[in-house]
Amino acid sequence: MRTIGIERNGHVITATIDHPDSAMNAVDEELHHDLAELFRTLKQESEARAIVLTGAGRAFSAGGDMAWFPQLRDPARMHALRREAKQIIWDQLDVEVPIVCALNGPAVGLGASIALLCDVIVMADSAAIIDPHVQVGLVAGDGGAAIWPLLLGPLAAKRHLMLGDPLTADDAARLGVAAQVCAADEVGEVAGNWAERIANQAPLAVQGTKIAVNQQVKQALLTSFDVSTALEMTCFASADHAEAVDAFIEKRPPVFAGR
Numbered sequence: 619m620r621t622i623g624i625e626r627n628g629h630v631i632t633a634t635i636d637h638p639d640s641a642m643n644a645v646d647e648e649l650h651h652d653l654a655e656l657f658r659t660l661k662q663e664s665e666a667r668a669i670v671l672t673g674a675g676r677a678f679s680a681g682g683d684m685a686w687f688p689q690l691r692d693p694a695r696m697h698a699l700r701r702e703a704k705q706i707i708w709d710q711l712d713v714e715v716p717i718v719c720a721l722n723g724p725a726v727g728l729g730a731s732i733a734l735l736c737d738v739i740v741m742a743d744s745a746a747i748i749d750p751h752v753q754v755g756l757v758a759g760d761g762g763a764a765i766w767p768l769l770l771g772p773l774a775a776k777r778h779l780m781l782g783d784p785l786t787a788d789d790a791a792r793l794g795v796a797a798q799v800c801a802a803d804e805v806g807e808v809a810g811n812w813a814e815r816i817a818n819q820a821p822l823a824v825q826g827t828k829i830a831v832n833q834q835v836k837q838a839l840l841t842s843f844d845v846s847t848a849l850e851m852t853c854f855a856s857a858d859h860a861e862a863v864d865a866f867i868e869k870r871p872p873v874f875a876g877r
Contacts (some may be wrong), residue, residue, distance in 0.1 A: 619652040623674075629667040629817040630810070631715075633660070634674050642680035643673050645728050647689075653732070654702050657709035660717075667817035667824070669713070670809050671736060672720035679729030681750060684866050687854070696851050703728070703847060707761040707839065710735050711832050714825040716816050720809030721745040721787075722802060731761040734769060735835065737828060738816070739795060740809040742802035746784035747795075751850070753782045754866070755859030755874065759850035764838040769795055 621637040633656060637643045645653075660669060673679055690696055710717075710732060719725075719736035726748045733739060733747055749766065751758040758766075758779040766775035770785075770793065777783055790796035800808045816824060853859050858874045865872035 619655055621649045621652045622656050624656075626666070629665070630670060630813045631660075631663070631666045631668075632670045632672065632810075634672050635679055636674035640680075640683065641675055642677040642724075643675070643729070644680050644683040646683040646686045649679075650699070650702060650706075650728075653728075654706050654709070657706055657713060660715065661709050661712045663713070663715050666715050667819075667821050668813035669715050669717045670720055670806075670813050671717050671732075672806065672809065673722050673729075675723070677723040677729075678719075678721050678725040678733060678745070679727075680724060681727030681729055681748075682754075684754075684863055687754070687859070687863050690854050696854055700847055700851055703760060704843065707731065707735065707843065708836075711836060711839075714829060716813075716824060716828055718809045718813045718816070720805045721747070721796075722805045724748060726750060727762075728760045731765060734765045734795070735761060738797045738809075738812050739790065740805055740812060741787040741790055741796045741799050742805045743787050743799050744802055746786050747790065748782060748784045749779050750782040752780050753862065755856055755862040755872075756853045757846055757850040759843075759847045761839060761843060763842045763846035765835065768835065768838045769793070 623634045623636055625632045635643045637649055690699055716737040718738045719733045721733055721739060721741040724746050725733040730747045730749045749758055749762045762779060766779055778785060787799045791799045798808055857877045862872045
């Protein structure tokens with residue numbers, strides 16, 4: 619994988635999103651493919667007892683690459699995207715080894731969903747979790763419509779999803795979403811300590827507990843993932859989404875027409 623690095627240190631694997639073409643680890647076609655490959659590989663892992671998932675540089679992942687979005691208006695590419703997006707989320711939940719998310723910076727869009735679907739979250743005090751799908755004229759897909767209500771409740775989730783309001787590190791800690799908040803330069807070390815704590819537990823018991831709890835997450839995904847993703851796909855062909863992309867490129871506020 620060119621955009622994700624993997625290191626193994628004893629019983630702990632560290633996977634680092636590090637896109638050489640994006641300082642903010644924006645998700646383009648290549649990173650999307652690599653995320654699918656990452657979780658497809660990790661769900662077969664038999665030796666590690668904990669995984670740390672983090673980003674390099676200033677961001678965990680700054681969400682979808684706006685330069686990629688116009689290509690997704692082609693129906694064949696939208697269909698391939700939908701299938702791969704589903705594989706990413708479901709394969710992540712099928713990784714039996716616990717995943718500690720080390721949020722070194724913003725986790726946006728798909729990055730937010732991946733972070734929230736991890737098992738422990740350590741956040742830099744400057745980090746935030748944000749789902750801006752609606753702000754770019756898209757339905758909140760990528761699992762966001764399932765995991766945000768599960769963690770925050772429907773009312774708070776709708777506020778964050780419909781308005782793109784960030785979930786700050788302080789709020790994430792207060793709500794129990796983040797296990798610990800620390801300075802940005804300490805995130806790797808703190809997340810590593812959490813991973814070591816997990817790795818020192820009985821592996822079969824830890825993994826079995828994760829499997830059992832994730833059944834509830836999967837039930838939420840069964841309720842809303844396919845619906846939200848299907849609705850999102852139709853939005854890729856909408857005038858509002860095209861307007862959002864144009865406005866981003868032209869550095870102006872979008873004007874939506876509801877079509």
